[in-house]
Amino acid sequence: MTGLCNGRVVVVTGAGRGLGRAHALAFAAEGAKVVVNDLGVGLDGTGGGAGPAQQVVDEIVASGGEAVAHGGDIATTDGAASLVTTALDAFGRLDTLVNNAGFLRDRMLVNLDEDDWDAVMRVHLKGHFLPLKHAAAYWRAEAKAGRTPDARVINTSSGAGLLGSVGQGNYAAAKAGIVGLTLVAAAEMSRYGVQVNAIAPAARTRMTEQTFAETMAAPGGDAFDAMAPENVSPLVVWLGSAASAGVTGRVFEAEAGRITVMEGWRPGPTADKGARWTPTEAGETTLKLLAASEPPHPVYGAH
Numbered sequence: 001m002t003g004l005c006n007g008r009v010v011v012v013t014g015a016g017r018g019l020g021r022a023h024a025l026a027f028a029a030e031g032a033k034v035v036v037n038d039l040g041v042g043l044d045g046t047g048g049g050a051g052p053a054q055q056v057v058d059e060i061v062a063s064g065g066e067a068v069a070h071g072g073d074i075a076t077t078d079g080a081a082s083l084v085t086t087a088l089d090a091f092g093r094l095d096t097l098v099n100n101a102g103f104l105r106d107r108m109l110v111n112l113d114e115d116d117w118d119a120v121m122r123v124h125l126k127g128h129f130l131p132l133k134h135a136a137a138y139w140r141a142e143a144k145a146g147r148t149p150d151a152r153v154i155n156t157s158s159g160a161g162l163l164g165s166v167g168q169g170n171y172a173a174a175k176a177g178i179v180g181l182t183l184v185a186a187a188e189m190s191r192y193g194v195q196v197n198a199i200a201p202a203a204r205t206r207m208t209e210q211t212f213a214e215t216m217a218a219p220g221g222d223a224f225d226a227m228a229p230e231n232v233s234p235l236v237v238w239l240g241s242a243a244s245a246g247v248t249g250r251v252f253e254a255e256a257g258r259i260t261v262m263e264g265w266r267p268g269p270t271a272d273k274g275a276r277w278t279p280t281e282a283g284e285t286t287l288k289l290l291a292a293s294e295p296p297h298p299v300y301g302a303h
């Protein structure tokens with residue numbers, strides 16, 4: 001197979017189902033060798049099994065590609081470290097890491113248990129940090145040995161993390177954290193030849209097909225199936241290829257046929273007294289600044 005990622009070795013976490021599966025198949029179709037990671041857990045992160053990862057490997061191999069399964073938990077040091085060693089043992093190198101695995105435990109904040117907070121923060125935020133750290137250690141060693149990599153990391157945030165989402169306080173906080181992590185990683189790792197970007201996808205998967213049944217439904221006939229997860233993968237494949245040289249530290253929304261560059265926090269209207277405000281002055285000034293500022297985008301699900 002030849003293509004945009006010919007000869008590259010790509011790890012995709014949570015690639016047994018949904019978006020990760022679509023990414024793994026799309027990378028393989030562009031010539032990449034793929035490590036398909038998935039713990040095979042249920043919708044809320046419980047349970048587990050090797051089936052989903054192996055099924056995707058079988059699909060890739062059946063269409064003439066190369067892939068191996070990895071069944072580890074990406075939010076553990078062992079799981080994250082063995083992701084990298086699996087790529088090296090099977091294919092001799094690692095070029096691209098796609099952090100994608102995760103699950104939901106949606107509740108209003110007042111009902112959100114500590115366990116649901118911890119589980120969601122762990123799988124998304126730690127589950128991004130640990131694979132990133134272990135891949136970075138490999139790439140730094142490569143750079144120090146004089147083989148500067150052309151490496152890529154694609155992290156998975158969410159509209160919930162960028163704009164907020166009612167009923168998803170744990171998930172929104174984790175996904176906003178992933179944006180901060182992406183910015184730091186891009187700045188720290190450019191010297192080792194590593195580019196780091198994030199996407200905020202939207203697609204029909206088991207995570208969304210019930211809550212957003214109408215928006216996510218597949219159309220009949222030959223109409224464009226806008227919410228198919230396969231529509232998000234082309235941007236991920238390009239970001240994960242050598243062709244995206246120079247693009248780093250950016251966040252993109254990707255859904256259906258649309259790609260959007262998200263523009264992040266930046267200073268807006270400002271005032272400087274050159275001395276300490278009184279609280280009343282601070283309030284009056286702040287109200288004037290707010291009147292001159294862009295109103296924020298609405299939080300998802302807020303009325």
Ligand SMILES: NC(=O)c1ccc[n+]([C@@H]2O[C@H](COP(=O)([O-])OP(=O)(O)OC[C@H]3O[C@@H](n4cnc5c(N)ncnc54)[C@H](O)[C@@H]3O)[C@@H](O)[C@H]2O)c1
Nearest residue numbers: 014017018019039040041074100101102158202203205207
């Ligand atoms: N579907 C959407 O519209 C949407 C929107 C925004 C963000 N996202 C994000 O996209 C990513 C993929 O979601 P999806 O919709 O494809 O969901 P999905 O449930 O179909 O797939 C997620 C996969 O991750 C795996 N996984 C969970 N915990 C794991 C762990 N600790 N180690 C390894 N694998 C693990 C699961 O077994 C599952 O196969 C997630 O990070 C999700 O938050 C999805």
